[in-house]
Amino acid sequence: DTGVSQDPRHKITKRGQNVTFRCDPISEHNRLYWYRQTLGQGPEFLTYFQNEAQLEKSRLLSDRFSAERPKGSFSTLEIQRTEQGDSAMYLCASSPTGTSGGASTDTQYFGPGTRLTVL
C-alpha cells in the first residue's frame, strides 16, 4: 500500500487526557499537512511541514496542540489536556515537491483520518 496511512483510526479518550496521532505520508512526498474536520464541515488547515520544518501553523492550533516531523518522514500530532471541542476527524495529507509519479506539488493526497471522541 503506497497511500498515506494514519494511526489509530479511532480514539476515544476522557477529557483532560493527552492523545497522539501518527501519519505516514507517501514515501516520496516531502510535504505533509494536518487538517481537522468536524461534523458537517469541510476540513480546516492546521499545519504544514516541508521535510522536518514546520512552515505554517493555523490559529486553530492552540497551545495544547503540537506537531512534529522529526526526520522528515512520519509526523505526529499531539493534543494535551483534551477538551470535548477537540472531537473531530484529524486528517493527514502529503504532496511531492515538483512532480513525482504524475502528482504535482499542488495536489494533496489524504489518509483515512483519525476520528477522535473526547468524553
Next chain:
Amino acid sequence: AQKVTQAQTEISVVEKEDVTLDCVYETRDTTYYLFWYKQPPSGELVFLIRRNSFDEQNEISGRYSWNFQKSTSSFNFTITASQVVDSAVYFCALSEAPGSGTYKYIFGTGTRLKVLA
C-alpha cells in the same frame, strides 16, 4: 480572503440521473488551483481533479465532467448517469499559487450526494 462556497448541502437523485454540484470561490490571487475531492462513508478524501486558474478548458473523465468559469468564479462538477456508488460527500477546494509560500487548501462545506437505486 479566500473562500469556497458549496451552497447545496444535500442532493438526492435517482440512479441514472445526471447531477451537477456547484462550487463558487473567492480569491484575490491571479494564480490559484481548484480541486474536487470525494469523501465516501469510510472517511478518506479521494482526489478527483485539479485545475489551475489559467486553464479554463472543461474536462471530462468518464461519467465525470467539470466546468470552470473564471468570469463567474465557479468550478462545477457534473456526474452523468449517476450510480449508487457515487453516493458520498463531495468537496471543492482552493489553494493559492505555491509562490505565495503557503500550500494549504480552503475547503467548502461539502455537498452530500445520495443516489437512490
